Amino acid sequence: MHLCLFEDIHSNNFLPLTYFRPVYDLRCGMLSLKERIVSHLQPKSLSLFVREYLAPVVREENPGVEVNKVSSGNCLFVSGRTIMDARLARQLKNAKGDCLFLSGGHLVAVRLSGENLKKAMSSTYSDAIDLSDVKNVLNVDVEARLVSYPWDLVYANESELANDFLLLTKKSEGIEKTSVVHKAAVLLDKKHVRIGKKTVVGPGAVLDATGGPIFIGDGVKIFPTAVIEGPCYVGAGSMIKVGARVYGNTSIGRECKVGGEVEHSILHSHSNKQHDGFLGHSYIAPWVNLGAGTTTSNLKNTYGSVRVQINGKVVDSGRAFVGLTAGDHVKIGINGTIDTGTVIGPSSNLYGTSIPPKSIPAFSWGTAGNLKTYDVERATAVAATVMNRRNVVTTEAYRQLFRYIFELTINERVNYRD
Template sequence: MTVIFFDDQSRESLLPLTYTRPVADLRIGIMKISEKWLRHFKTDKHYYQTQTYLQEKFATGSGSLNIFINGSVCPNTQLFEAVVALKDGEALMHEDICIAVKTSQPQLNIRALENFKQVHFDEQFIKITYPEDIFKFNADALREDFDALTRGRTSAKLSNTNTILGTDIFVEEGVSAECCTFNTHNGPIYLGKNSQVWEGTNIRGGLALCENSQIKMGAKIYGATTIGPNSRIGGEVNNAVIWGNSSKGHEGYLGNSVVGEWCNFGADSNNSNLKNNYAEVKLWDYSKQRFRRTGLQFCGLIMADHAKCGINTMFNTGTVVGVAANVFGAGFPRNYIADFAWGGAQGFEVYTLNKMFDTVVKVFERRGRLFDEMERNILTNIFNLTEEYRRF
């Protein structure tokens, strides 16, 4: 049986985060959604049914019998058992949400579900529909992943220079931490392979610090926060999900936020996560072409891949920053900053592809990565797709 992750309509409402990846490649908790499912299936072999321009990076394919999984749905034990129990030609549904389909067909037409026998699943599960859902549901996803990754295993030991409150902590091999405080009373703490927590850091779980990432001296981290692989974080962070290969290495506040890959924050940059009048926060929604009510009082920054900000950048409550935007200068920039925008509160111009590529090459080199033709093609496609938003 071949596992294939498909994008449903959430792909549009999750923009700009899904311009650069299929929905199943989103990270929430400790793992990406695809990794959660594959752990249940006990396989690494999988494919994606996603946007054409992404298929070179996220391979397409099929087998003689395929299980199509909705990439916006996070698994749990009950849900996985219901998926496995499907017969050929059946679709697992929750109200109007298609969770999974088992079929010998090589492609799934999500608009033709009447061709499948529908099986209903009425239990609870996490579904990611909007960007804010990622930090909103991160505590539950982090707990689920922590239990899955640590079950039946023994944690490595931390140095006795650290203070640990509670027992809900798991340390992978190669972790380095000295003279820090780890409080697990409000959520688990997971320290990934070869991660580092520098002296004087105070952590209040839940926290996932993924492999090869670092928390710098004196940082203050509150749950439920995820720091993806190969990242470096400092300052004050609260309920934020940072996907990986990104840096917020200095003082400044980041809260109730989602940050993509290859992002960088200048020193003393801050975001607001609460309006002065305590009103409900709105976010720019690409699918609706307007600001959408979130139902949240606390909602900070949504920053897509390759975005950057200069020192002392101030982000208003509920700001969306598009792919490869470069923000700098005094004052508060607007609440929606278009993809490939260059500037700040004083105005924007287009961040041209060649200029942007020059930066990405240097960023990739620092991480020992090659910025190849495939990555160039993806960003070129996104640049063309988002042209309508750059009417500066």
């Protein structure tokens, strides 16, 4: 089976998280949406459809994978917003002939071959695939979960942490022999704790899996007296600092540094919240740094539904708890105070103790009452410095992506007095 993952117009609902990546590269649980889809479907080959400006970087990150084209004569297209599970995967794999898979009227997947595939691929990529001219396609109703906004990923995190733990620990158990767990560390419900290779768990640290599984990746350092409550995932190379309180339903991607209090949040990868402060019900993109004392609100004083500005529109989340959505390379200075449901665009640099607006355009610099445009060349240079510290090279394609996003968001900063 040849698998093609595609984005649709709803991918813009995930901005600013999807400026630098396709929607299916967002994390939920222990895996990205793409990793989970591929793990369940086990395709022989893969194609990725993305917005055209992302294609150069996506090609670099996925060598040998077709981007925005399909060479196979038979293909299963799956929406990149799908939270794949075993039951849905069986339905998609077992279906015969050309099929359109719908859940509540929403497109989940489509299997096409021959002339139908040629017709679907004949137009320039815009939304996803062109189904206007395909014929003799069977409609199949399926039960599927499609995420629509960033908080959907945060709220799905609890179930996916548990599901991914079962999916990824079938052939492993317990603590890898090369890891060191101090005798004064406490592991509760130890059978639901996995600790990877060359990981260190310090004295007085508590890993409490009574509320859900805990998966600790390779090369993690859990400092003394840190507390981790399951379900939780800590990715390879991350650090959980002294006295940290990491509550359940939290995913911490690779090479993050985490301290203070974190609850029900996703840190994608390579981001720091290593000092005191609170982060709750939030999604943090890569390369973000939250300064010492930064605190995010995740609940209104009225206990009402949180309204969030997404892609220029105010959306009622229908949720009482929604925290910060921070795009790539966001920096918040010491003692930053962030309001409920705040969205900060990529490469923004905020400082001061006043509460900033709830929607911050990309490439913003300054205090709550005095935001200016952050020079794109300076921003790109700082990003390169930060990434090089983690041995990640900034390619020319990545630097061009920075500049493109700056131009793409220029109208959002039209009222700045630079």
